[in-house]
Amino acid sequence: MVQLLEVRELYLHYADRLGNVHAVDGVSFALEGRGQALGIVGESGSGKTSLALAIMRMLPDNVARFEGEVFLEGRESAHLPEAALRQEIRWRKIALVPQGAMNSFNPVLRVGEQVIEPLLVSGQADRRSARRRAEELLALVGLPGEVYDRFPHELSGGMKQRAMIASALIMSPALAILDEPTSALDVSVQAQITNLLKRLKQELRLSILFITHDIAVASDVCDCLAVMYAGELVEWGSAEQVLTTPAHPYTQKLLASVPRLRGPERPAFIPGAPPDLRQPPPGCRFHPRCAQATRRCQHEPPPIFQPRPGQRVRCWLPAAGANGYVACA
Numbered sequence: 588m589v590q591l592l593e594v595r596e597l598y599l600h601y602a603d604r605l606g607n608v609h610a611v612d613g614v615s616f617a618l619e620g621r622g623q624a625l626g627i628v629g630e631s632g633s634g635k636t637s638l639a640l641a642i643m644r645m646l647p648d649n650v651a652r653f654e655g656e657v658f659l660e661g662r663e664s665a666h667l668p669e670a671a672l673r674q675e676i677r678w679r680k681i682a683l684v685p686q687g688a689m690n691s692f693n694p695v696l697r698v699g700e701q702v703i704e705p706l707l708v709s710g711q712a713d714r715r716s717a718r719r720r721a722e723e724l725l726a727l728v729g730l731p732g733e734v735y736d737r738f739p740h741e742l743s744g745g746m747k748q749r750a751m752i753a754s755a756l757i758m759s760p761a762l763a764i765l766d767e768p769t770s771a772l773d774v775s776v777q778a779q780i781t782n783l784l785k786r787l788k789q790e791l792r793l794s795i796l797f798i799t800h801d802i803a804v805a806s807d808v809c810d811c812l813a814v815m816y817a818g819e820l821v822e823w824g825s826a827e828q829v830l831t832t833p834a835h836p837y838t839q840k841l842l843a844s845v846p847r848l849r850g851p852e853r854p855a856f857i858p859g860a861p862p863d864l865r866q867p868p869p870g871c872r873f874h875p876r877c878a879q880a881t882r883r884c885q886h887e888p889p890p891i892f893q894p895r896p897g898q899r900v901r902c903w904l905p906a907a908g909a910n911g912y913v914a915c916a
């Protein structure tokens with residue numbers, strides 16, 4: 588079966604005056620079918636937004652290294668000429684709701700005008716049919732049609748985020764990348780947005796790459812989870828595997844840091860700070876913060892192991908002979 592999205596050995600490094608920032612460093616993963624959500628979870632600065640930008644190939648001027656392959660429904664897009672990418676892929680097959688997007692509405696333009704802009708620019712619709720399509724989408728994301736004629740400051744944060752999602756869907760993409768779509772919202776509005784995303788998965792068979800620092804929110808929406816640390820994926824698998832049998836010490840710490848409503852345990856904080864990505868630690872990048880690190884972890888980058896079918900972990904622990912882990916080809 589052709590995967591909806593396959594990312595192979597993707598690198599995005601930035602040049603800054605103190606060196607090259609290894610924001611995305613050899614990331615590979617796949618998102619199989621329509622209507623599935625994959626959560627990319629990690630601390631601030633782990634490279635999540637950079638990964639989204641690399642997949643969309645929306646790169647800043649100071650790129651030092653951009654390499655790898657991105658396949659959308661089998662078609663490689665990382666090396667397509669920019670014009671073809673714009674005409675065939677970006678927004679049509681894959682759309683991005685950027686981090687903080689709800690604050691990037693133009694304050695002097697009505698919301699609907701901004702939602703229909705990609706349709707008008709691409710010449711796919713005239714103003715009247717674009718408006719009809721936008722009103723359908725506003726209704727789909729739970730907004731009244733009158734929002735079309737409102738200005739952004741007349742909407743609440745949750746309404747703006749819904750309008751942003753409608754705008755991403757205007758060209759009917761198969762895949763939407765949502766970068767921290769719930770971070771700036773209070774908990775009850777967060778739940779409304781996650782419920783909306785679950786509905787869009789079902790009703791439109793929309794596939795979602797859900798980027799967040801909050802593993803609890805990701806677990807509500809996502810079928811699969813990938814944990815990112817210092818520019819690398821360190822663990823991935825079905826949401827159930829990652830949540831109930833996490834194999835990487837960092838995933839275990841992330842889960843232990845989630846506050847619980849029931850039970851006596853207090854949330855545990857992850858010791859130390861994320862590394863400087865200009866000089867990632869040698870060996871395992873998590874070793875300075877890992878309670879289980881050995882001498883080998885300090886010098887040799889760990890390979891990828893498969894604790895159980897579908898689950899992968901980048902860590903030396905399985906090699907110590909635990910539980911019949913299988914090394915990944």
Ligand SMILES: Nc1ncnc2c1ncn2[C@@H]1O[C@H](COP(=O)(O)OP(=O)(O)OP(=O)(O)O)[C@@H](O)[C@H]1O
Nearest residue numbers: 601603608610630631632633634635636637647864
């Ligand atoms: N254009 C740039 N030039 C130089 N460094 C950059 C640039 N953009 C991002 N970075 C650095 O790349 C690293 C990864 O940043 P990125 O924004 O991808 O992380 P993130 O996981 O999305 O973080 P957050 O959760 O805070 O949004 C960080 O160290 C960041 O400072």
Ligand code: SF4
Nearest residue numbers: 871874877884902903
């Ligand atoms: S490879 Fe070593 S340092 Fe890294 S997470 Fe595993 S045990 Fe910890």
Ligand SMILES: [Mg+2]
Nearest residue numbers: 635636637686
């Ligand atoms: Mg980010």
